[in-house]
Amino acid sequence: MFKIVSIPGDGIGPEVVASAIRVIDALAEKHGLEFSIEEHLFGGASYDAHGEMLTDETLDACKNCDAVLLGAVGGPKWENLSHDKKPEAALLKLRKELGLFANLRPAKVYDALVDASSLKPEILSGTDFMVIRELTGGIYFGQPRGYDETRGWNTMVYERYEVERIARLAFDAAMKRKKRLVSIDKANVLECSQFWRNIVHEVHGDYPEVELLDMYVDNAAMQIVRDPKQFDVIVTKNLFGDILSDISGMITGSLGMLPSASIGTSHALYEPIHGSAPDIAGRNKANPIATVASVAMMFEHTFCMKNIADEIYAAIEKTLAGGLRTADIANPEDRAVSTTEITDAIVSNLKAS
Numbered sequence: 217m218f219k220i221v222s223i224p225g226d227g228i229g230p231e232v233v234a235s236a237i238r239v240i241d242a243l244a245e246k247h248g249l250e251f252s253i254e255e256h257l258f259g260g261a262s263y264d265a266h267g268e269m270l271t272d273e274t275l276d277a278c279k280n281c282d283a284v285l286l287g288a289v290g291g292p293k294w295e296n297l298s299h300d301k302k303p304e305a306a307l308l309k310l311r312k313e314l315g316l317f318a319n320l321r322p323a324k325v326y327d328a329l330v331d332a333s334s335l336k337p338e339i340l341s342g343t344d345f346m347v348i349r350e351l352t353g354g355i356y357f358g359q360p361r362g363y364d365e366t367r368g369w370n371t372m373v374y375e376r377y378e379v380e381r382i383a384r385l386a387f388d389a390a391m392k393r394k395k396r397l398v399s400i401d402k403a404n405v406l407e408c409s410q411f412w413r414n415i416v417h418e419v420h421g422d423y424p425e426v427e428l429l430d431m432y433v434d435n436a437a438m439q440i441v442r443d444p445k446q447f448d449v450i451v452t453k454n455l456f457g458d459i460l461s462d463i464s465g466m467i468t469g470s471l472g473m474l475p476s477a478s479i480g481t482s483h484a485l486y487e488p489i490h491g492s493a494p495d496i497a498g499r500n501k502a503n504p505i506a507t508v509a510s511v512a513m514m515f516e517h518t519f520c521m522k523n524i525a526d527e528i529y530a531a532i533e534k535t536l537a538g539g540l541r542t543a544d545i546a547n548p549e550d551r552a553v554s555t556t557e558i559t560d561a562i563v564s565n566l567k568a569s
């Protein structure tokens with residue numbers, strides 16, 4: 217029995233999480249698997265009910281399950297709260313409490329949407345790589361930090377154990393894919409990057425089957441848009457990953473399509489990368505594919521059932537190939553379908569596969 221905590225959150229969160237849960241239910245029935253899915257409040261919904269964005273009860277539940285499925289949090293209603301009370305602060309606290317040190321974002325192009333990208337179809341078609349970003353170290357957290365009238369300063373610092381564990385996770389991911397890892401740094405300028413590079417090479421000793429390539433971050437930004445097909449797995453530090461994962465995601469299409477996983481030693485959280493989309497919330501218009509694909513990542517990384525993850529991706533692909541599009545990915549001449557309609561199609565394609 218796998219224990220999932222679902223935290224739908226705010227805005228379109230409950231709509232897209234409901235779609236994802238229908239997919240999990242369909243898979244449970246099809247494969248004879250048992251899941252316990254417990255729903256908890258988080259974000260604005262929790263603030264309205266309990267006066268805090270993240271209660272101890274929700275946090276405890278997240279610490280005592282196999283995987284967390286999160287929709288999205290925030291919205292105009294809670295925008296004017298003080299910084300420490302905002303949904304973003306609760307999200308950072310949740311990630312920190314769960315010790316989620318790696319963020320995984322796939323950049324996968326669905327054939328049916330190859331024309332939706334800003335890149336030419338022949339450059340993009342067949343792109344399928346994973347960006348692994350270190351999430352809890354580096355310049356976003358290093359001390360000292362601050363600014364005064366005359367100076368501003370931050371510190372980029374990595375501990376050996378932080379680089380070792382993210383490198384190991386990246387090599388493990390590469391072993392399950394095409395066994396090619398690109399480590400992105402700025403070792404020609406930053407000592408901290410040279411340190412990163414040395415340790416990644418040390419860890420490589422345990423993974424002789426994986427081909428390892430170092431790439432400077434400026435070159436990597438160019439290569440991702442020049443020839444994205446060359447990549448299989450990318451690993452990089454927090455700052456560079458923040459930027460490169462957005463570039464990598466967006467070359468493949470809309471926000472509504474992009475899943476993510478945040479992984480720690482003993483916890484994992486899966487969520488679409490988009491926000492709560494207040495402009496379309498409650499109108500059955502949201503694209504649930506990012507959240508459904510986040511479930512695919514959950515099956516692959518937490519439940520170690522890559523075959524089922526592939527079934528989910530195939531059902532999404534088939535649904536898109538059948539011409540169904542929510543408004544965010546529809547061409548002007550298409551009739552856009554609702555969240556419910558596209559979920560119906562994904563579920564029925566899953567059952568039929």
Ligand code: NAD
Nearest residue numbers: 288289290291471472490491492493494495496502503544
């Ligand atoms: P957003 O991602 O919510 O929306 C940006 C645009 O993309 C909107 O036009 C929206 O309609 C569209 N969009 C997003 N997801 C979509 C989907 N699944 N289907 C169809 N269209 C989709 O970003 P925003 O407008 O900058 O932020 C809105 C709220 O979400 C803010 O309160 C922000 O703080 C919060 N937010 C939360 C998270 C999170 O929970 N991880 C991430 C980003 C933003």
